[in-house]
Amino acid sequence: MISRGMTAATRPTGLATEEPVGRSTGWWGVMLFITTEGTLFAALLGSYFYLRFQHGAPWPPDGIRQPELLLPLIMTGVLVPSSLPVLWAEAGIRQGRRWQLRAGLFGTLVMGGTFLGLQGVEYSEILREYTFTTNVYGSLFYAITTFHGSHVAVGLLMVCWLLVASLHGGFGAHRYERVRIVAYYWHFVDAVWVAILFTVYLSPRL
Amino acid sequence: MPSSTAERGAGPGAEVIERLTSEWAETPTLRGWFTTVDHKRIGRRYLVTAAVFFGFAGVSALAMRTQLAGPEAEILSPGEYNQLFSMHGTAMIFLFSTPMLFGFGNFLVPLMVGARDMAFPRLNAFGYWVFLFAGLFMWSSVPAGAAPNGGWFAYVPLTDERHTPGLHLDVYTLGLLFLGISTTAGAINFIVTSLKLRAPGMSLNRVPVFVWAIVATSFMVIFALPVLNLDNALLFLDRRFDTRFFDPGRGGNVLLWQHLFWIFGHPDVYIIVMPALGIVSAVLPVFCRRGIVGYPLIVFSVVAIAIISFGVWVHHMFATGLPQLSYGFFSAASTIITIPSGLQIFAWLATMLLGRVVVRVPFLFVVGFIVTFVIGGFTGVMFALTAFDQQTTDSYFVVAHFHYVLFGGAVFPILAAIYYWLPKMSGRMYSERLGRWAFWLIFVGMNLTFFPMHVSGLLGMPRRVYTYPGGLGWDPWNLLATVGAYVLALGLLLVAVGVVHALRRGEAAPDDPWGGDSLEWATSSPPKPYNFAVLPRVHSLHPVWDPRTAESIGPGATEDRILTDGRQTLFTSELDGRYERAVEMPEETLKPLVAAGGLLVVFVGLLFAWYWVAAAGAALVAGTLAGWLWPPRRTPDEAGVPA
Amino acid sequence: MASTDAVVRSRRFFARSAGGGLLLLLSGCAGGGPSTLDPAGFGARRVEGFWWLLFWISVAVFVEVMALLVWALVFRRRPDRRVNRSEPIRFVVVAGAGLPIVVLLTVYGIGLRDLAALSRPEAPPATTVEVTGHKWWWEVRYAGVDGATANEIHIPVGEPVLIRLRTVDVLHSFWVPQLMPKTDLIAGKVRETWLHAERPGEYRGQCAEYCGLQHAHMAFLVVARPRAEFDAWLARLGAPARTPDSDAERRGQQAFLQSACVACHTVRGTAATGTVGPDLSTVGDRWSLGAGAVSNDGGHLGGWIANSQTVKPGNAMPPQQVDAAALPDLIAYLQSLR
Ligand code: HEA
């Protein structure tokens, strides 16, 4: 099968298949996937506000302190900029510079990993105060953050996968669609974090 | 006016056909059966599997009806009845309607837009296997006596761990999450296929209504399904890990469940009916020997319904005591949504009035659809008016409404579609006589079953009761409904018989038995693995009625639409269908099946709380996907790297 | 309010003019059942009028659609012209959008008006009933009266009565088809509705939100009586339970007080103060046992006590070990509680 794929890919039309003539099916596919995922997060954060306003003051309830801001802000400082190395990597491979692709992806890997590490630290502190069974606020806090965390984890897996693939030399100026797709997904995961920062950490103070 | 490829002038030469055949051939081995990515085979599998699930759910209904035939019956225990009606509803909605219609979409969309397969053939196969496994996952709970028993919308707190211990509701939440993966994958595939793989020249204003309907449906899935998934995930967490989302004692809120469910649930009922309306728009004009009236209006209605349907969900919560103001708003939205439906009904009537009607079995079912759907629609409008709804909600009047719209609005078109496209799918004609018998039994049986439910509802009979006392005026109506159900079952059995008979003894079908107007009739019955030897060029809304199309795949065939090196099809531009480029299609592979199997392991693991098994399954899925999407090894200049 | 009366009257006209088959068919077959088409209360009557309006409109539009359909099917010898020449868009828009808009605006307006009318009683209610839903029976108390009954709500006729609804477990729905549309009981909330019976009588109500195994047996009875009779009844409800006056009843009371019953049931003025199950102080003259499961007579009572699980599978009352000898006395005692 591989060999057939090979021959197919080496035919003249095959070579052309990822030339940017119009949007590719892959592009549309990932955009729709992101849309439906985005709707999921929107519904989740919507539920947060619904439950909060149905619950009424005080929020957080049961004498739980307002969420600390320092750590989340540091996490934001790590995660949001982690989109830059991806952009840089993509720009590189469009020029066929594989080293740039690898370097960029590696950078993202480090930053995303740090983010998850910090989230672990945050949990270890907060779990001492309340858990996901304490009350609805606890359930919301852990559900939202873990759900996003798991998306970051999946994103990182995809980045690792790209990194390995790029070491095997699958990508180049004509062949970077997979890079593009993973990049879109990573930007999405970043953007969602900003919404979560606002909802979970900032909005209770409003 | 049957016609065959021969009459359509000289097609491409024999050597071209040979090349295509070898490129698109699939290994005929058993392995080949598991590895296929051909949208036609996958589509047929969707149809058969969904039909079997329909049989299960229908037989459950027969059992329910038997129990309800008379007062104080003891054929079913309360526990059995509650599981049966919950599974009946859940399966009819999730495991029959949508997959059945997605099955037709799978088979027809690539043919109708003049492509050689779906945009993502392997994802398509994956979607089918997930649907199959999710369906088995849920149905296997019935013999085990652990089937969902909270009704198809599983309101909390009845469905929380305290009030319903055991696996029942875990089967429900996990099963629907599992199935959701398939539906989402299918929706994305439909949209992308219709956007990028349309035949050159098929600008948006030439896209068949059925394809429009499938695309609109898919967009509804994209936006509605995640909300249901969230709802089920939260319930699963509440049941398994004691989170508090729906626990009023700890600040949770039970109405959150209802809001999330119906934000999905209402769009979902249109997700079910929309492709069915698309089928009507495809079948009806052909038997009126005339193009459909008001194509732009119909497309507009489809889009309008898709959008408005997200703004009416509260009409399922009219008795929960939300603010009067919101009731006013959602009541208005629910009445407005009838207008696009009305437009379509009258567009179809106009088509019939201006055309020359030819009555064949598919058309009979379309007529049955119009009669019953209009009745169901009217009762729907009545519910839209809050005051009336508060009196009739959760009574058998509601059961009557939604069977008129579901059976009338979805099942009749599905049956029409079975008879209409069977020749194309199987290359065999069905028996007209058998078909007419089936229609009349079904039409009479359907009305006999569900019309009396309007009455018993108005007479104060609540739904979801496993028995009822005699002498309240309900008895005769329930007996009638039960009799009707058996008549209906007989009719449906005749459909099954008719299909089998056609496959066994049916006479060979011509390529275009009806004189249809959309592209699936421009190829052989059944179509070859590559669908079209020459990808047609489209010049109008009714390509097959347009000589230029025949010309484009006959004498006027050009190399850039024949594409014989490798499995190839065309990309065209999203809006006006401009020719963009030829693209490579993937070969058959086992990976979709393996990935779906991995997911099955995940969900079984979660169900029985074997979390390590679930983790292993997840690893299997991840590994398979990694291999699936792995980029082929390339030399630097192929990839485009300065060596 | 004259105008609304006009509306109501016009609805009655519709209803009467329905004279033909359907009215007889529907309300005729009600046979004293809980029919929404045989209203005896303010709320239900309004909706009934509304229903007949909607019904006749639907008939009209349905006939129109069917006429077009039949026309198309009967006169079908038109030329076979595939590609559209004439496009009767105007017809489609007028019939498919214009017509519905007119119809819908009308009924929507009337609907809002009825909704407002249902939302609050026309006069402030003098009596308040506290109804609590349990899986699967209704606990009934009266504001300012200590003492309770089950699955039976007595109200004074001819005046609005406030019903305050709570649930101790899952969602239920309070529905008396002949008196008032539904009000869901929401866990963690207190809901309110009101009843206004126009004529004395007994009106069957039933839980209308699926609430599990015995949702089918969660019925109740609304008994509307003239003020005086109602007050007398309420007074009796507040007073201690009737004391036994025959030996059999006395032995029965002994048996009752010595068995597990007291853990779950209350009989006012005795040591029985349980609250898990219905208050039995007046069980003798209730319309049913087990919220409509069976009629309330000696045989059923004995059966219920011995093993209510065969009568109403899954209900919260476990089978009771009462020795056969004591059972008749126990029954006699319970039946004496009126
Ligand atoms: C295929 C599925 C389907 C379809 C198409 C519809 C169509 C409609 N439905 Fe229905 N509905 C369900 C499936 C569907 N429904 C289900 C499954 C439930 C129950 C869920 C549960 O509780 O289990 C439900 C319940 C339901 C309720 C809640 C009832 C309750 O639980 O209390 C309401 C309330 O507004 C409602 C309204 C409508 C309306 C206004 C339409 C409209 O779209 C109808 C529009 C069509 C027409 C009106 C006919 C054609 C129009 C003309 C001929 C023009 C002339 C018309 C007029 C002048 C009015 N539906």
Ligand code: HEA
């Ligand atoms: C598409 C949706 C759909 C369809 C087609 C049906 C079809 C039927 N439904 Fe169902 N129904 C629902 C969706 C549907 N239903 C939903 C959503 C609910 C609500 C559940 C809830 O409250 O939670 C419901 C509830 C419901 C109730 C109310 C239960 C209650 O409230 O207590 C009843 C009662 O009579 C009923 C009856 C029937 C009957 C007799 C049929 C008949 O039409 C069935 C006919 C089919 C058969 C008899 C199968 C036999 C066929 C063959 C043997 C040949 C074909 C087989 C193959 C090709 C393999 N249904």
Ligand code: CUA
């Ligand atoms: Cu209580 Cu149904």
Ligand SMILES: [Cu+2]
């Ligand atoms: Cu709805």
